[in-house]
Amino acid sequence: MLQQFTWGQFLLASFMLSFLWYCFVILVFYRKEVFGLLGNGGSEPLPHRWEKGVEHLDYDSDAVSGKGLDVQDSLLGKSAIPDGMSVIGMGQLSFSGSSDGRYGQVGLVADVIQELKLIFGKLESEAGSKLDFFRFLEKVKEDYGKIGAHPNVSAINEFIVSHVPFHLSAEELENLWY
Structure with missing residues (x-):
């Protein structure tokens, strides 16, 4: 029975079956991408704040200042510096030898x-x-x-x-x- 098929008929049948298989796989697993390419995207991207028509969250300055809070620290408050740390200027920073007579470990x-x-x-x-x-x-x-x-x-x-x-x-x- 297989002797009745020619090589041309065999190749045509295998190409058709492969084409149908890949169409099935694409439609099942890549449906959104295919419809997006065809123009029926279904979902539109969310607007960005630099585009027109986007709402901005503005603080009510009277309500915030009425409570004695600053706009920057109204939600959680200002962050605290850990114990033992301080903020100093660049001119105050220096590295020197210790005064108790110990020498530097390196150098x-x-x-x-x-x-x-x-x-x-x-x-x-x-x-x-x-x-x-x-x-x-x-x-x-x-x-x-x-x-x-x-x-x-x-x-x-x-x-x-x-x-x-x-x-x-x-x-x-x-x-x-x-």
């Missing part, structure tokens, strides 16, 4: 202090002298050349005085980073 000062701790460890293990300290300090000055002009160089000098195993004069401390 140039902390790096120099870490290098000094290593130097003090070498001096202690090798029983180094003042000349060894100055020789080790030359390498630190090469690595951190801008430290002499740093605003917290006095904190570094205090750290040196409290940890160095020998006495340094005020003149030696003053000329230490130059």
Whole structure:
């Protein structure tokens, strides 16, 4: 029985059945889009506030001000700033070292202090002298050349005085980073 059909008849029948199947799928699942393309959209889009004919919600200024409320905070009130926070101007904002003697956790000062701790460890293990300290300090000055002009160089000098195993004069401390 299948020998009675030609290839042309088979292809025509498969194209027709495929066309009917896709028409069914489009009409069932994409009905709104198809009718929208044909012009029978059924639903119109909502108007936007910039278009004519849209109602605006205006506050009755007499009713709001009669209650002592501002227009902006009439519904829920003004938002409060969390505890411990304050609003300051840009000129009042500054970052500085702490006044209780602690050093910054990161930055140039902390790096120099870490290098000094290593130097003090070498001096202690090798029983180094003042000349060894100055020789080790030359390498630190090469690595951190801008430290002499740093605003917290006095904190570094205090750290040196409290940890160095020998006495340094005020003149030696003053000329230490130059």
